[in-house]
Amino acid sequence: MPVMNVIQAVNDALRLELRRDQRVVVLGEDVGAFGGVFRATAGLQQEFGAARVVDTPLAEGGIIGAAAGMALYGLRPVAEIQFADFIFPAFDQIVNEVAKFRYRSGGQYPCPLTIRAPYGGGIKGGHYHSQSPEALFLHTPGLKVVVPSGPYDAKGLLLSAIRDPDPVLFFEPKRVYRAAKGEVPEGEYLIPLGQAAVTRPGTQVTLIAWGAMWHEADQAAREAEAEGIDCELLDLRSLQPLDIETITASVRKTGRAVVVHEAPRTCGFGAELAALIQERCFLSLEAPVARVTGFDTPFPYTLESEYLPRAPRILQAIRATVTY
């Protein structure tokens, strides 16, 4: 089986879908001849032509508004936003238009488009090349939000996202774009949206993470194991739809939960998970649900190591939760 990194897996998925489905169009800034600033669309314009792999003018509202129009008309656009931090000029289109088309038209106008965006910190990107805006979209009914942690999931989830009948935000963990490598099957395979992966079974505490932070949680779980703490680690993969069954089954078993995300804490998705867990697993809980997150500040440059909820801080939360 070929070994790929996340960028190659994304590229492979796009190539397969462009080949399989004439309705698929890739559009965004610098995605054409150049193949994107992270090279995720490398070679696609050369293979499928400039009509299907399109360099757009520099306007995210234009990219998403136009992609919405394409989707309404029957195409399957896959829009790239160069960095998740630059998605906000398109916020109106995404939140007020794309998310609501199906609902506001009584089901007459579905708007199935995929928005890919590299997200997250740890690359010395400062405020505007580091943010994790997933919660802003999770607060909008009508949008699906998917965040793979590695190449295998990236490919299988992206194929599902493009074929999904609803609009999907697909946030790619740029911190591990090249670092996360793994075996990726050739040809197509679909990972259904809404299924978390139990990447490490355990008994004492449930760790919940996604995207780049899954790697930190995994590291923390290994360190905890060395201290005799047995963690179960869930990679959510898809935040909407959310695999509530896997979460509740795990927390009912372990009685403890630590949620990790790099977005700021206040109103981050960890808040929602903590609420869901206490609503559903209250009688099983042995400790409060812990959140290890970015802080309530803009994403910093120099102090990004301190800011990111990396393995050492996660490990501390694991210990505190287990000994509560």
Add this chain to the structure above:
Amino acid sequence: MKRERAAKAPVRADHGTAREWAAGRFLEEFPLYRVVDEEGRLVGGAQLELPGSELLGLYRWMLLGRSLDERMITLQRQGRIGFYIGAIGEEATVFGTVAALEPQDWIFPSYREHGAAFMRGLPLVTFMANLFGNAGDLVKGRQMPCHESWAPGHFVSISSPVATQVTQAVGAAWAARIQGDDMVPIAFFGDGSTSAHDFHTGLNFAAVMKLPVVFACRNNGWAISTPSASQTVSETMAQKAIGYGMRGERVDGNDLIAVWAATRRARQRAAAGQGPTLLELVTYRMEGHSTSDDPRAYRPAEVVEPWKRKDPIKRVQKLLEARGLLDEAGDAVLREEVRLEIQAALREAEAFPPKPPVESLFEDVYAEPGWAQREQLAELRRAMDADPRVANPRHVEG
């Protein structure tokens, strides 16, 4: 007036790109304004209004800008700073504009106009501390390198999202008018940024309100890998002014004197209540977009060649020489001065502690930190005390 001719353009039944439709009309309507040619000679009948001493000063600024950019790019390659973005080949657009403004005029930069901040007094050391993001950085290590702020010189905080500064400059102009101040802000942005909604909204607001503001579009031919011909099919950027009902001017952006004179005109008009001007400064991005970019992947080296002959610094050098204001020896002295200045600043900037204090992470989110920031600072301190790895960068292995 030429404007009227454009308005009376016949409706044509055939299709084609706007460029074909325009057939050079706008190139004619917006001729490239130039004062000094590539050989440093004044073009037909032009006068040199800038005094010789000022010209020499600006030449030195340009040398400093170029030399700094080159040195900082090397520094990035050596891994001593994380990122750099400069203005190699575009120096005239930076120094020519700001030289024509008044000291009280606010500058709303994009991310290449560091030279504007230097002219307004930002010490080189402080700029470099921003590149290191260390304890000497006025921005407290919060932003990427090259995102400096310099309030003493009315140089506004730099944002990465493009074009947001265009509408903000409009608001500052509006505020100045409300307050009765003689203040004409300038907004810098690139050719790519003319596609962003803030460009269109900003120009429209400024024209509707007839505000005293100067829009400086550095048309350097590229937005990362996207050539300006794919960004817009307008023949010129200047003609975009017509749609908003304002004055537009296309200027040789590699001609310091032309940039200076055009900016001065725009400022005079603004201050006299005649409204905003869109300046298209035609220049060229000689290097990659930034140190994160390798242009060889999308731009053949040949296309850059012709622009080497149009170098804005050489042009001023030739002009100065022709006027007897500079000779080879004098030039060498200036270059050496600039080199030493950069070297000294670098040594000083690198000597600051590498990180700002950890509490600075939680300052300035609000005027006063809230309970969340205070609690989280305490939490972070406890975590750091318990495990020094919390503060150490480490990369995830796949």
